Amino acid sequence: MASExxxxxAVTQYRGKNFDARAIETFLYDWWETSGFFAPPxxxxxxxxxVMMLPLPNVTGDLHLGHAxxxxxxxxxxxxxxxxxxxxxxxxxxxxHAGIIAQIVVEKELAKEFGTRKKQPEAPTTQEGLSRExxxxxxxxxxxxxxxxxxxxxxxxxxxxxxxxxxxxxxxxMQRRVRIHFIRLYxxxxxxxxNRIVHWCLTCGTTYSDLESKHIIRTDQLSYVRYPWADxxxxxxxxxxxxxxxxxxxxxDTAVAVHPDDDRWKALIGKEVLVPVAERRVKIIGDAAVDRxxxxxALKVTPGHDQTDFEIGQRHxxxxxxxxxxxxxxxxxxxxxxxxDRDTARTAMVDRLATKGLLSSxxxxxxxxxxxxxxxxxxxxxxxxxxxMRMPPLAKPAIDAVRNGTTKIxxxxxxxxxxxxMENIRDWPVSRQIWWGxxxxxxxxxxxxxxxxxxxxxxxxxxxPMCRSxxxxxxxxxxxxxxxxxxxxxxxxxxxxxxxxLERFYPGSVLETGYDILFYWVxxxxxxxxxxMGDVPFHTVYLHGLVRMGNQKMSKSKGNVVSPVGxxxxxxxxxxxxxxxxxxxxxxxxxxxxxxxxxxxxFVNKLWNxxxxxxxxxxxxxxxxxxxLDVSPAGSPDLTEADRWILSRTEATAEELTRLIExxxxxxxxxxxxxxxxxxxxDVYVELAKPQRRPAGSEDAAVRTLAYVFDRVxxxxxxxxxxxxxxxxxxxxxxxxxxxxxxxxxxSRWPVAGQRERRLEDRFGLAIxxxxxxxxxxxxxxxxxxxxxxxxxxxxxxxxxxxxGIIASLSGADxxxxxxxxxxxxxxxxxxxxxxxxxxxxxxxxLHKELDAALQLLEQSRTLLGSDFAKRAPAPVVxxxxxxxxxxxxxxxxxxxxxxxxx
RNA sequence: GGACUCGUGGCUCAGCGGUUAGAGCACUCGGUUCACAUCCGAGGGGUCGCUGGUUCGAAUCCAGCCGAGUCCACCA
Numbered sequence: 001m002a003s004e005x006x007x008x009x010a011v012t013q014y015r016g017k018n019f020d021a022r023a024i025e026t027f028l029y030d031w032w033e034t035s036g037f038f039a040p041p042x043x044x045x046x047x048x049x050x051v052m053m054l055p056l057p058n059v060t061g062d063l064h065l066g067h068a069x070x071x072x073x074x075x076x077x078x079x080x081x082x083x084x085x086x087x088x089x090x091x092x093x094x095x096x097h098a099g100i101i102a103q104i105v106v107e108k109e110l111a112k113e114f115g116t117r118k119k120q121p122e123a124p125t126t127q128e129g130l131s132r133e134x135x136x137x138x139x140x141x142x143x144x145x146x147x148x149x150x151x152x153x154x155x156x157x158x159x160x161x162x163x164x165x166x167x168x169x170x171x172x173x174m175q176r177r178v179r180i181h182f183i184r185l186y187x188x189x190x191x192x193x194x195n196r197i198v199h200w201c202l203t204c205g206t207t208y209s210d211l212e213s214k215h216i217i218r219t220d221q222l223s224y225v226r227y228p229w230a231d232x233x234x235x236x237x238x239x240x241x242x243x244x245x246x247x248x249x250x251x252x253d254t255a256v257a258v259h260p261d262d263d264r265w266k267a268l269i270g271k272e273v274l275v276p277v278a279e280r281r282v283k284i285i286g287d288a289a290v291d292r293x294x295x296x297x298a299l300k301v302t303p304g305h306d307q308t309d310f311e312i313g314q315r316h317x318x319x320x321x322x323x324x325x326x327x328x329x330x331x332x333x334x335x336x337x338x339x340x341d342r343d344t345a346r347t348a349m350v351d352r353l354a355t356k357g358l359l360s361s362x363x364x365x366x367x368x369x370x371x372x373x374x375x376x377x378x379x380x381x382x383x384x385x386x387x388x389m390r391m392p393p394l395a396k397p398a399i400d401a402v403r404n405g406t407t408k409i410x411x412x413x414x415x416x417x418x419x420x421x422m423e424n425i426r427d428w429p430v431s432r433q434i435w436w437g438x439x440x441x442x443x444x445x446x447x448x449x450x451x452x453x454x455x456x457x458x459x460x461x462x463x464x465p466m467c468r469s470x471x472x473x474x475x476x477x478x479x480x481x482x483x484x485x486x487x488x489x490x491x492x493x494x495x496x497x498x499x500x501x502l503e504r505f506y507p508g509s510v511l512e513t514g515y516d517i518l519f520y521w522v523x524x525x526x527x528x529x530x531x532x533m534g535d536v537p538f539h540t541v542y543l544h545g546l547v548r549m550g551n552q553k554m555s556k557s558k559g560n561v562v563s564p565v566g567x568x569x570x571x572x573x574x575x576x577x578x579x580x581x582x583x584x585x586x587x588x589x590x591x592x593x594x595x596x597x598x599x600x601x602x603f604v605n606k607l608w609n610x611x612x613x614x615x616x617x618x619x620x621x622x623x624x625x626x627x628x629l630d631v632s633p634a635g636s637p638d639l640t641e642a643d644r645w646i647l648s649r650t651e652a653t654a655e656e657l658t659r660l661i662e663x664x665x666x667x668x669x670x671x672x673x674x675x676x677x678x679x680x681x682x683d684v685y686v687e688l689a690k691p692q693r694r695p696a697g698s699e700d701a702a703v704r705t706l707a708y709v710f711d712r713v714x715x716x717x718x719x720x721x722x723x724x725x726x727x728x729x730x731x732x733x734x735x736x737x738x739x740x741x742x743x744x745x746x747x748s749r750w751p752v753a754g755q756r757e758r759r760l761e762d763r764f765g766l767a768i769x770x771x772x773x774x775x776x777x778x779x780x781x782x783x784x785x786x787x788x789x790x791x792x793x794x795x796x797x798x799x800x801x802x803x804x805g806i807i808a809s810l811s812g813a814d815x816x817x818x819x820x821x822x823x824x825x826x827x828x829x830x831x832x833x834x835x836x837x838x839x840x841x842x843x844x845x846x847l848h849k850e851l852d853a854a855l856q857l858l859e860q861s862r863t864l865l866g867s868d869f870a871k872r873a874p875a876p877v878v879x880x881x882x883x884x885x886x887x888x889x890x891x892x893x894x895x896x897x898x899x900x901x902x903x
Numbered sequence: 904g905g906a907c908u909c910g911u912g913g914c915u916c917a918g919c920g921g922u923u924a925g926a927g928c929a930c931u932c933g934g935u936u937c938a939c940a941u942c943c944g945a946g947g948g949g950u951c952g953c954u955g956g957u958u959c960g961a962a963u964c965c966a967g968c969c970g971a972g973u974c975c976a977c978c979a
Binding site: 017018019210215222242243244245246290291294295299300301302306307308309365367368369411413414416417420421424515516518519546582583584585587588589590591592593595596598599602605606608609610611612613614615616617667668671674675682683686687690772775776778779780785786853856857860861864867868869870871872873874877880881883884 | 905906907908909914915916917918921922923925926927928929932933934935937938939940941942943944945946958959960972973974975976977978979
C-alpha cells in the first residue's frame with residue numbers, strides 16, 4: 001500500500017449547502033487511489049481474500065448504463081463492502097482488445113483521418129496501402145488513445161479497482177500466456193484444424209461462431225425447381241421438385257435428400273437426377289433431417305453452402321463443392337454464373353431455370369435468416385480450414401462444478417440455462433480472418449505441408465522440423481477475442497508462473513456480469529480455469545439484468561444508448577449508482593428513468609444535509625464528544641427515549657442491511673437504506689434532536705447520539721454512495737471521535753450490529769402512529785396549523801407515557817392521559833381525544849366510519865380464530881392473532897361507547 | 904420445436920405461505936422557509952392477469968389458460 005496522504009482540502013473543507021458532486025469527486029477518487037486504499041493489503045496468515053475480476057470492457061468502447069449498473073452498482077458495492085468487512089479485497093481492472101470490433105473502429109478512424117480508402121477486395125479487412133505490420137502499428141497507436149478513456153470512465157463511477165494490477169488482453173505478457181495456453185491445449189488434443197462449414201461474414205471478412213450468429217425474420221422468394229431424372233423412368237414416376245430460397249447454390253448440389261420414411265419418395269431413394277444447369281448426376285438419398293412438411297418433401301443438398309446440408313453430406317460421404325468465395329462472388333466452378341455476386345447470381349439462375357422450363361413455380365416465404373450479430377450481414381456458410389476447440393470434454397468439469405455447488409449461479413434459474421447450453425455444447429471455431437488479435441502459434445511448411453506447433457517455451461520456428469525447409473509461414477489468422485478473455489481470472493494473476501498473486505487470489509470469489517454473456521465468457525472462463533488451474537475461477541456467479549430506457553433494449557442502432565458519463569457530470573456518480581441499483585431484484589431487467597436519477601440525487605443531498613445538521617450540532621457543543629463515544633445506556637445516562645430509539649433502530653438497520661448484502665439483495669439494500677435514513681433518521685430523529693425540542697440537559701446526549709448514528713449511516717451507505725459518505729466521514733471524524741476511525745471510509749469497518757431495545761422500538765412505533773392520527777384529526781378538524789391543541793390519551797395508553805414530550809412536540813399538542821369530553825379516534829387500543837371544535841354530526845359520521853372499519857377487522861380476527869387456524873397454525877402466529885383480536889375488541893367497544901354517548 | 908422469465912396502485916418496481924399488500928415517481932390538499940435549489944405533514948388510488956387445485960391460511964406453492972419478453976435449435 002502506498003503511504004496515504006492527507007485528504008484533499010477540496011474535500012475536507014467543502015461546505016456546500018447542497019452536495020455538488022463535481023466539487024469533490026475527482027479529488028476524492030485520486031486521493032483514494034494514490035493512498036493505495038484499493039489495493040489489497042499485505043498478506044496475513046489465515047486471511048480470506050475477496051477477489052473479483054472486472055468484466056473487461058472493450059477497449060474502444062464507451063461505458064453505457066449497463067456497465068454503470070454492473071461496475072458502479074453491484075461490483076463496487078461488493079468490493080467496498082467486503083473491504084469494510086476486513087477481507088483483503090482485490091478487484092482487478094482491465095480492458096479487452098475486442099478483436100473485430102476494435103479493428104472496425106480503428107479502420108473507421110483511419111478512413112476519417114486519411115480519407116475514404118477503398119478496401120482491397122481480396123482481403124476485405126485490409127486498409128489499402130497499409131501492410132499488416134503498419135496496420136497493427138496504427139492499432140497500437142489508437143490503443144493509447146482509447147485505453148485512458150475507458151479507464152477514466154471507470155474512475156468517474158467511483159470503482160475501487162486496484163489500478164496497480166491493470167491488464168490489457170493484448171499486453172505482451174498476456175500474448176505470451178495465450179500462446180502457451182494454445183500450445184498446451186493443442187498438445188492435449190483439445191485443438192484441431194479441420195475443413196468444416198463455418199459462418200462467414202462478407203462485411204467483416206471473417207468467420208464467426210454460432211454464438212455470434214443471430215436470426216432475423218425476412219421474406220424471400222421460394223423457388224420450386226424440377227430436377228430431371230438422369231435415367232429413363234417408368235411412366236407415372238413423379239417429377240423431383242425441390243424448394244429453395246437460394247437457387248444460385250444449385251450449382252454446388254451433390255444430392256437430393258428425402259425423408260427415409262416418406263411414402264411419396266422412399267421407393268426412389270438411390271435413383272439419380274440431374275442438377276439443373278450443372279447437368280451433374282446426383283443420387284437421391286434418404287436422411288431423417290429432411291422435413292417432410294416443407295415444400296415437396298425433397299431437399300437439394302449443398303454441403304458447401306449450408307450447415308444442415310454439410311451435416312447430411314458428412315453422413316452420406318457426399319462431395320463438397322464451392323461456388324461462392326469469401327468475397328461473395330461466384331467462383332469459376334459456377335460456370336456460366338462465375339464472377340457474379342450472390343444476389344445477382346440468384347436472379348440469373350432463376351432466369352436460366354425458367355428458360356429451361358425447370359422453374360416449376362415461385363412463392364414468397366417468410367423465414368428466419370442467419371446474420372452476423374455485429375453487422376446484420378446475411379451469413380454465407382463456407383467450408384474453410386479452421387482451428388477448432390473440442391468443447392464437450394472441457395465442458396464436463398464445468399457442468400460438474402455447478403451441479404455440485406462449487407460454483408453457484410444467482411439467480412438460480414440461470415443454472416438451468418447454463419446446463420442446457422453446456423450439455424449440448426458444440427466445438428468452437430477459434431480462428432478469425434482479421435489482423436488485430438492474438439496470433440496463432442502455428443506454422444505451415446510450404447514444402448512438405450507439415451503443421452509446426454512449437455513447444456511452449458520455444459521461440460518462433462524458422463525451419464521445418466520435418467524437411468528442414470525454411471519456406472514456412474505462420475498461420476495468418478488470429479484467435480477469437482473470447483479465447484483470451486476466457487483466461488482472464490488466472491492469466492492476469494501470472495499464470496502459468498506460480499506467482500504469489502496466483503496462489504493468493506485464485507480461485508476468486510464472485511463474477512458479476514450480465515446474463516447475456518453467460519456463454520460467451522462465464523462458461524468459457526470456468527472451462528479454461530478448470531483446465532489450466534484445476535479449479536473453478538469463482539464460487540459465485542451473479543448475473544444482472546439489462547437496463548432499458550423507454551421500455552426498449554438499448555442499442556446503438558436504435559439510437560437510444562444513454563451515456564452514464566453525462567449523468568455523472570450532472571448529478572454525480574452516487575446518485576446514478578443509487579438510482580440504478582435501487583429496487584431491482586437479482587437478474588431482473590430494469591427500466592431506468594430520469595425520475596429514478598432524480599430520486600437518487602435527492603437522497604444523496606438528503607444525506608449531505610443530515611450531515612450538515614449533525615456537524616453543526618457537534619460544532620455548537622464541542623465538549624459533548626470529549627472522550628470515547630459511549631452511547632450505551634450505562635455510558636450515557638442522559639440519553640432520551642428518542643436517542644435510545646434511534647440507536648436501537650440503527651442497530652436493527654445494520655443487521656438488516658448486512659443480511660441483504662450477504663444475500664446479494666442489493667436492490668432491497670438500497671431501498672431499506674433510504675427508508676431508514678429518510679423516514680426515521682431525518683424525518684423523526686433529526687427533528688427530535690433539535691435543541692429547541694430537547695429536554696433541558698439532554699443536548700449533549702443528542703450530539704453524541706447524532707455522531708454515533710450518523711457515523712453508522714455513513715458506513716452503511718458507503719458501498720453504494722462512496723463519494724458523499726466519505727466526504728462527510730472525513731469531516732465528521734475531524735471532531736473528537738477517537739475510537740474506530742480510519743483514514744477514509746474506504747478502509748473503515750462495516751458496522752457490527754449492537755444491542756437493540758425491541759420493546760422501546762415497538763412502543764415508539766405506536767407513538768408515531770398516534771402522532772399521525774393526531775395530525776390527521778387536526779387537519780380534518782380545521783385546526784390552524786400553528787395552533788396548539790389539547791389531546792387526551794386513554795385506553796391502553798400507558799406504554800406511551802414516556803413519549804409524552806415527543807408526541808406533544810411532533811403533533812403540536814398538549815398531551816394528557818385523563819380521557820376527556822371529545823370524541824375519540826382509535827389507534828390499536830389507544831383512545832385519542834383531540835380537542836377540536838365540536839361538530840356532533842361530523843363526529844357521528846367519522847365514528848361510524850371508524851366503527852365499520854374496526855368491526856370488519858374484528859370480524860376478520862374472529863373468523864380466523866374460529867377456523868382450524870387456531871388448532872393448526874404455529875403457536876406464535878396464533879398468539880399474535882389473539883393479541884390482535886383483543887386489541888380490536890377494545891377498539892370496537894370504545895367506539896361503541898362513544899357513539900352511544902352521542903345519541 | 905425446446906426451455907426460461909415476467910404479468911402487483913397512473914408509471915417503474917419490491918414483496919414470493921401467516922397482522923389492515925409496500926416504496927419511489929406522479930396526483931390532491933395543507934404548511935414551512937437558519938440541515939435540505941427545497942423540505943415537512945396529511946390524503947386519494949390496488950378483485951396482486953384469468954380459472955381451478957393444495958393448505959387452517961395463497962399475491963406468494965401446483966396445474967391449465969391468456970398476455971409480454973428472452974434464450975437455444977431449426978426453418979431448405
